[in-house]
Amino acid sequence: MLELYTSGTTNGLRAAVMAEESGLPYQAHRLNLQAGDHKRPDYLKLNPSGRIPTLVDGDAPGGRLVLSQSVAIILYLAEKSGRLWPKEAAARARALEWAMFQATDLSPRYGMSFFLLNGAPEKQPTAVGYIQGQMRNFYRLYDQQLAANAYLAGADYTVADVVAYAPTALAGRIGLQLDEFANLKRWLAQVGERPAVKRGMAVMG
Ligand SMILES: N[C@@H](CCC(=O)N[C@@H](CS)C(=O)NCC(=O)O)C(=O)O
Numbered sequence: 001m002l003e004l005y006t007s008g009t010t011n012g013l014r015a016a017v018m019a020e021e022s023g024l025p026y027q028a029h030r031l032n033l034q035a036g037d038h039k040r041p042d043y044l045k046l047n048p049s050g051r052i053p054t055l056v057d058g059d060a061p062g063g064r065l066v067l068s069q070s071v072a073i074i075l076y077l078a079e080k081s082g083r084l085w086p087k088e089a090a091a092r093a094r095a096l097e098w099a100m101f102q103a104t105d106l107s108p109r110y111g112m113s114f115f116l117l118n119g120a121p122e123k124q125p126t127a128v129g130y131i132q133g134q135m136r137n138f139y140r141l142y143d144q145q146l147a148a149n150a151y152l153a154g155a156d157y158t159v160a161d162v163v164a165y166a167p168t169a170l171a172g173r174i175g176l177q178l179d180e181f182a183n184l185k186r187w188l189a190q191v192g193e194r195p196a197v198k199r200g201m202a203v204m205g
Contacts, residue, residue: 002026004073005046005054007033008204010110011070013166015053017200018074021162022081028203071103074159084159091154098145098152098160101138102167109135110167113174132176139168139178146183150190157191165191166201 004019004026006012012031019026031037031052039050047054047068055073057065057080067073078085086092109131116128142164145152152160169188171178178184191197 001058002077003029003056003058005029005031005043005052005056006203007031007038007052009033009052010107010167010170012052013170013201013203014163015055015070015073016203017165017197018077018084018159018162019055020196020200021194022077022083024077024081030204071099071163074099074162078159084157084162086153086156086158091156091158095153095158095160098158099163101141102160102164106135106138106164107167110171110174113176117174132174135176136178139181139184142168142187143181143184146187151187157194161187161191165197169201 002019002024004015006016006028007030016028019028031043033052037043038047038052043054044050046056046066049068051068053068053070053073055065055067055076057067057076065076067076075085086095113128113131113135116124116131142152149155151157152164165188168178168184169192192201
């Protein structure tokens with residue numbers, strides 16, 4: 001049985017979207033971050049970093065697998081289900097390229113923006129403007145890619161789209177407006193219509 005410990009944040013939701021896309025049966029454990037569920041001793045045994053998401057696969061080859069990092073979870077579920085993970089090496093590398101672009105370039109900036117806007121003791125408009133200017137430039141590259149391709153890694157919907165969807169759809173939470181990017185908007189609408197994406201994004205109810 002698969003168990004996903006998650007919450008309604010960008011990393012938690014993208015893992016939930018992939019759990020739904022995989023078609024594999026899983027149980028969702030919904031953590032309330034405001035209440036500190038992710039810092040409780042039982043959860044820290046699964047994920048010592050005290051963050052979500054975490055996946056537990058009780059039936060993994062070689063024994064129970066406990067996995068953190070949303071992208072590792074997404075790739076594991078893609079391999080296990082055989083879905084959204086291209087079979088051919090170059091197509092797989094392309095999917096990974098766009099997944100990592102989101103995970104290593106955009107997502108950390110999203111997290112920093114969120115902290116500066118919601119958690120920092122003083123307002124820091126210069127830092128927020130700098131970080132979000134970089135994010136906007138990265139999203140311009142998304143828009144160019146999506147002008148020529150239906151999905152981020154090409155003609156097919158892949159893990160790259162799953163990694164990118166939740167943080168892009170929730171850009172408004174950090175006040176980042178992406179309306180000028182018509183191709184990105186088209187992609188957001190198209191991916192957002194998928195039943196599995198709707199279910200994953202609604203995992204917290
Ligand atoms: N790189 C990690 C980031 C995980 C992460 O930062 N999770 C956030 C929610 S999106 C969290 O649990 N924050 C609570 C905390 O840091 O206390 C991933 O992709 O899973």
